[in-house]
Amino acid sequence: MNQETLNLIVENIKKAKNSEFYTKHFAGIEPDDIKTYEDFLKLPFTDKENLRDAYPLGLCAVPEDEIVRIHSSSGTTGTPVIIPYTKKDVEDWAIMFKRCYETAGITQSDRIHITPGYGLWTAGIGFQLGAELLGAMAIPMGPGNTDKQLQMMIDLKSTVLTATSSYALLLAEEIAKRGIGDKIHLKKGVIGSERWGEKMRKRIADELGVELYDIYGLTEIYGPGIGISCKHECGMHMWTDYLYYEIIDPKTGELVPEGEVGELVITTLQKEGAPLIRYRTHDLTKAIGGTCECGMDYPRIATLIGRSDDMIKVKGTIIYPGKVDEVLSAIEGVSSEYQILIDHLNGKDILSLYFETPINSDEYSALEKQVVRTFKEKIGITAKVLAVPVGDLPRSEKKTTRIFDNRY
Numbered sequence: 001m002n003q004e005t006l007n008l009i010v011e012n013i014k015k016a017k018n019s020e021f022y023t024k025h026f027a028g029i030e031p032d033d034i035k036t037y038e039d040f041l042k043l044p045f046t047d048k049e050n051l052r053d054a055y056p057l058g059l060c061a062v063p064e065d066e067i068v069r070i071h072s073s074s075g076t077t078g079t080p081v082i083i084p085y086t087k088k089d090v091e092d093w094a095i096m097f098k099r100c101y102e103t104a105g106i107t108q109s110d111r112i113h114i115t116p117g118y119g120l121w122t123a124g125i126g127f128q129l130g131a132e133l134l135g136a137m138a139i140p141m142g143p144g145n146t147d148k149q150l151q152m153m154i155d156l157k158s159t160v161l162t163a164t165s166s167y168a169l170l171l172a173e174e175i176a177k178r179g180i181g182d183k184i185h186l187k188k189g190v191i192g193s194e195r196w197g198e199k200m201r202k203r204i205a206d207e208l209g210v211e212l213y214d215i216y217g218l219t220e221i222y223g224p225g226i227g228i229s230c231k232h233e234c235g236m237h238m239w240t241d242y243l244y245y246e247i248i249d250p251k252t253g254e255l256v257p258e259g260e261v262g263e264l265v266i267t268t269l270q271k272e273g274a275p276l277i278r279y280r281t282h283d284l285t286k287a288i289g290g291t292c293e294c295g296m297d298y299p300r301i302a303t304l305i306g307r308s309d310d311m312i313k314v315k316g317t318i319i320y321p322g323k324v325d326e327v328l329s330a331i332e333g334v335s336s337e338y339q340i341l342i343d344h345l346n347g348k349d350i351l352s353l354y355f356e357t358p359i360n361s362d363e364y365s366a367l368e369k370q371v372v373r374t375f376k377e378k379i380g381i382t383a384k385v386l387a388v389p390v391g392d393l394p395r396s397e398k399k400t401t402r403i404f405d406n407r408y
């Protein structure tokens with residue numbers, strides 16, 4: 001960490017301490033006492049659970065009449081987290097998003113088809129702000145209504161699709177099924193980063209005939225647009241003029257060496273409405289060293305490997321969802337979509353794996369046996385395996401859940 005970044009962080013902590021939340025969370029911490037990187041590393045983490053306690057506006061670090069907008073991150077349970085934005089926060093977010101589009105080679109001549117949702121969460125409106133600042137044509141579809149999506153995509157000649165990976169796959173499959181590929185003008189896809197396997201990426205890219213870019217972000221830190229992959233597909237560049245990041249061991253909180261998987265932790269450098277310090281994203285990734293062929297100096301992290309809270313222990317073995325993707329990707333005949341159910345029956349954990357395959361059903365049995373063998377060899381668990389035809393497993397407009405733990 002250089003002195004300039006450290007100074008920014010100290011300023012940021014001073015701002016944060018104007019909020020009710022950080023007044024309590026950082027009680028006893030004097031920003032001016034943070035003089036070195038080592039001092040910074042002693043600061044406590046901030047976690048989503050902490051932010052819930054700040055509901056509704058406890059995170060607000062400026063007078064409330066300076067807030068121009070709020071967003072909220074969806075909790076599956078409990079109190080939502082509210083993030084207040086000042087005018088400058090909204091502008092900064094748009095600047096970062098525009099930079100993302102530019103990194104993907106998108107220009108003002110492009111027509112950006114926006115399928116992520118609008119509303120309290122940050123997805124759709126972030127894609128829109130960046131598109132407008134770039135001067136491109138934003139087509140604010142929001143999710144759902146596939147017929148209308150495809151009609152507008154054809155009639156308005158959309159050139160860029162923005163979507164979650166599972167919705168991009170759904171649209172790609174629908175386009176193939178309807179045989180309308182020659183009417184589609186898409187050239188690029190900007191896909192909200194979540195863990196998605198190589199096979200799924202390749203299917204979307206092939207069926208839509210587009211280049212794909214992974215965009216990263218989370219509501220607590222602006223929203224999508226704080227980092228994106230470039231055309232060299234070697235991780236996501238992160239906008240380190242707006243944020244400082246660390247990668248830690250999710251169990252011990254210690255920094256992990258470059259190249260090792262850990263949890264991404266982010267400190268905002270410019271945020272006014274709700275500055276966050278050492279915020280635990282629970283996203284698993286790793287730092288990628290060296291310089292990128294694209295020539296940009298912004299450092300890179302790997303596309304997401306999973307969530308630290310998704311690690312699952314079955315029969316004493318830890319499973320990372322990303323590892324399952326990797327193992328299944330390597331088996332010929334297994335398509336990108338799968339689902340895992342974990343149950344506890346008669347005192348034993350049972351892991352059932354359903355996977356999609358395009359092959360004939362009379363060949364299922366041989367492929368299933370192969371999957372059982374490979375799964376046991378690479379993951380270390382004997383699974384009950386069942387092949388199903390492509391399209392049988394649910395697609396979602398939001399992030400896809402592939403592992404269902406029914407034990408608790």
Ligand code: ZN
Pocket residue numbers: 229230231232237292293294295296
């Ligand atoms: Zn690059």
